[in-house]
Amino acid sequence: MTKYSYEFKKEVVLAYLNGEGGQSYLMKKYGISAKKRLQEWISSYEQFGDEGLMRSRKQENYSLEYKLYVVELYLTSELSYQELAIQEKFRNPNLITKWVNDFRIAGPEALRPKKKGRKKTLNTPSKKTHIQPAEVTPIDTSDEHIKELEDELLKLRIENSYLKELRRLRLEEEALLKKQRESSTASEESSN
Secondary structure (H helix, E strand, O other): OOOOOOHHHHHHHHHHHHHOOOHHHHHHHHHOOOHHHHHHHHHHHHHHHHHHHHOOOOOOOOOHHHHHHHHHHHOOOOOOHHHHHHHHHOHHHHHHHHHHHHHHHHHHHHOOOOOOEEEEEEOOOOOOOOOOOOOOOOOOOOHHHHHHHHHHHHHHHHHHHHHHHHHHHHHHHHHHHHHHHHHHHHHHHHHO
């Protein structure tokens, strides 16, 4: 991907805004390969002015909640990446594209901030003390798995309620039989 300078972008955008030609003409004249790129420059310039054409050197950190909000906004509205970027005051709509694609592939976990830098290396244990690592079981948080667990929970609750009711009925029946036996023995004793 070719990196274009701020001056070059501004020259092309101003040529377009001054009516020197349409997008296709300016793409050929200036050797721009993608029409979408030119459209992004124009939109960014119209929205943010000169700042919209400058490359940002600072790394913005966005919270998980904000990323999820933006992804949900894109998925539930009919806004394009560019329109959403302008609405949320992003100069780079490709960032939203990346978040949406990551979300579609791996779910919300893909949007969590990642630790930067090297991983710490632990001192290797001596040959005398051999420690076996604890077995880690990954937890499946997919929607399908959660739905299966909810269904299983519902079945178990129904079964539990059924067994409780069955026990109550048995106890009631036993109490009734005991009462009948007592009354029949009492009536036999009184008749004798």
